[in-house]
Amino acid sequence: MARDAWEELLTLLDRRALTSAEAEEALADRGCARSKARAAVAKARRLGLIDDRRVAEEIAERGGGGAPQGVLRVRHDLERRRVPTPVAEQALASVDDLARCRDALRAYLERRGRPTDARSLTRLIGHLGRRGFTEESVREVLAQAGIEPNWDDA
DSSP states (O other), X not given: OOOOXXXXXXXXXXXXXXXXXXXXXXXXXXXXXXXXXXXXXXHHHHTXXXXXXXXXXXXXXXTTXXXXXXXXXXXXXXXXXXXXXXXXXXXXXXXXXXXHHHHHHHHHHHHHOSOOSHHHHHHHHHHHHHTTOOXXXXXXXXXXXXOOOOTTTO
């Protein structure tokens, strides 16, 4: 006998926290009718088992743990997890891109040292960009560190 949407959802939530949109899609992928998936997700939200705001806050906070991630990377992760825009914007407001960029620069310089030529400077700027820091944050932390690239060439 096939499991119902509620049982499927509980199994999914046992693995990791999901957004409402992720949960509905996962249930549909497992063959649950959309109406039953929506009902199961609504019940889970009422019971506090699914909370888009909590997931968004965890994503925003996690961006500062381990290898620091900038606001652009956090935004991408929130979009990928399909966090509703108003909830995502609220979570993004807590991200201190400049402080995280400063931490990422410090860690990079400890590992690789200060850039000594255009190539190593380009590598550093690319590293910070791939981590999702805004151009403004990258410019500011490099200036604070006394690293002054020729931005017309970078």
